[in-house]
Amino acid sequence: MLGYRDARCCVHTARIPKKQQLIDSDNEIQGWQITISEKAKSMELATRRAKLTGESPELSISSFDQGTINLSQLFNIYNENVQARNSYLQTMADVAVYSNYLLITGQ
DSSP: OOOHHHHHHHHHHHHHHHHHHHHHHHHHHHHHHHHHHHHHHHHHHHHHHHHHHHHHHHHHHHHHHHTSSOHHHHHHHHHHHHHHHHHHHHHHHHHHHHHHHHHHHTO
């Protein structure tokens, strides 16, 4: 039969994994909170970049029509525009995912 000291030791040993799980969970949630904060900041930058590059295609077409840029340069401008829009959309998606995760977990 287990004595009081042995029983207390078993209870303490059983609590250690639970405490570690709680610590790991808290660390993960803090990581997500930091990530969402960073994504929110980068969303602002991505929005600005998308707006700035959004004007470029129209200007580049007129420059191409006037002969001041060649087709390769026109494609480069369009590529930059697409990359900026892709970055903006990816950042928006990340913020939505992280926000919903924190909402679900109640943080």
